[in-house]
Amino acid sequence: MLHLILFSVFGLICAAAAVNLLVQSHPINSALSLVVVMGSLAVEYLLLGAEFVAAVQVIVYAGAIMVLFVFVIMLLNAGKDERTKGSRVSLFIGIPGVTIGSVLMAWVLITHSGTRSVEAGALPGDPRQIAQLLFHQFLLPFEVTSILVLIAIMGAVVLAARPEALQPTEEKN
């Protein structure tokens, strides 16, 4: 029962924040609602027992990636969105279509997906077991992603630096 209550509360917060991301016109409000989405998702992970994933979600997503977003919004001083005029087709066909589609999908998932019910903390994702998997079974993907991150860092530096900053300078003090 407690599980269902917690799931619904944080699920509702999550969904509301996701909708808020769409509705807000200023990017910083969208960014903050995305942080709320990520925080409540971390709670959902905890409910499923994935404690390590929940902690990493907060550290990496909410604490690093979104800070980067907020930082760039501040740096570029991004203003309000200019709204382009919505087309009439999207108003009369798109919105009902999306509503019908999502209701259908939810109905199929709830009645016909053949999934079980899970208890709170169904699969404890203990850091030790995750590490076992990560450094034995998934060692190659792990190393590949680390190279990917390295390339990404260098790419980001090259892209974001001013062109003149990358030229080798004659004198360096």
Add this chain to the structure above:
Amino acid sequence: MTLGTFILVSLVKILLALFVLLTAVAYTVWLERKVVGHIQNRWGPTRVGPFGLLQPMADGVKFLFKEDLTPPHVYRPLYIAAPMIAVVFALTSIAVIPFGNWIAIGSIYTPLQIADVNIGLLIILGITSLGVYGVALSGWSSNSKYSLLGGLRASAQMVSYEIALGLSLVGVVILSGSLSLREIVDAQAGHFWGFIPNWNIFRGGQFVAFFIYLMAAYAETNRIPFDLPEAETELVAGYHTEYSAMKFAMFFMAEYANMITVACLASIMFLGGWRGPVFGPEILQDVLPIFWFLLRVFVFLFVYIWVRGTLPRFRYDQLMAFGWKCLLPLAIANLVITALVVALRA
């Protein structure tokens, strides 16, 4: 333990921890003014109470009754939310910090810790990384150039030094094989060579990591010599330039609460937590570990203040170069060597 007693015990612990933390915050401010005063050949606060001991209360009353100004050009929702975000995340991280051993009160046997979780270290890192939002948003929403510069600097600095901070702690995690703060302390029990305690800083050879942690922690809490986000001489007051009264006090509280958290974490990770000589009657045996823990925290806070009274401020490019080109490679080297030693020993 039934659910009812569990909730009751947890509530009592939360209230107690919050009360102690907030009092500690107030008196750290007093200590700072006093110590920096003596370093600079002044007296510090002397008028309110003996040795100025009631000064924090006078300050609190002043903050409460000052006019709460909101400049007209700010972005109100975030301007109001920012200090709250800062103070909430600063106070939350106390939840997983263990202050001492298990104690028995009547029939209730409970750890001196609000929540004993097996990913305690990750939770602390996560919560402190969320604290950046308070600073960044206050800088942005104030809509003034000094605040914006302070906020930008703070977010860049905190994100950069978080990496060195985290990496310096990984060595300890490898040594104790756990992310639970209680188990990390338990792994540091005992002595070697007869008298040297088994702390990670000695036994584990985490000496370098300890200093990396210390410096990264200074940057993380925006303290001198890394207090660029609020550099008074160039940015007025940095990210909290536009704040007054209670909202300003919240930033102040957040900064000092963060200092205390960082000091607690340092003593847990490197200095054996509450380990220390325990003797005497039973009641003393219960109290002494807490005393040893608080003593370590006090020493850290004192060093914080001492450094503030001694060192000048870095330049911003020096700060970034120091973090990325010096601390980070050192932390990685320390991590690799620790891992090698542990692997060879096993």
Add this chain to the structure above:
Amino acid sequence: MVPLSYYLVLSGFLFACGVTGFLIKRNIITIFMSIELMLNGVNLSFVAFAAQWHALSGQVFVFFVMVVAAAEAAVGLAIIIAVYRTRETLNVDQVNLLKL
């Protein structure tokens, strides 16, 4: 006890919000955030299915998704900064020329 399908519905909803945001938003940063929202929705279903099949590899996969998302965010934001520097706009409708 919560049926796993509820988690899947939530995950699908987040993904749909992400797609919608990607389509209707004009600010390049918000578009980018919508992609992160989609990734988050997918992550939730990974964790939910891990609980269904009692296999931790689902949680490990979430970890990989996060790492790739972090790399993507770093490069993407660098590109956004570079675009802003040359075009002085964040509106994707105005970034429609290959050459200035």
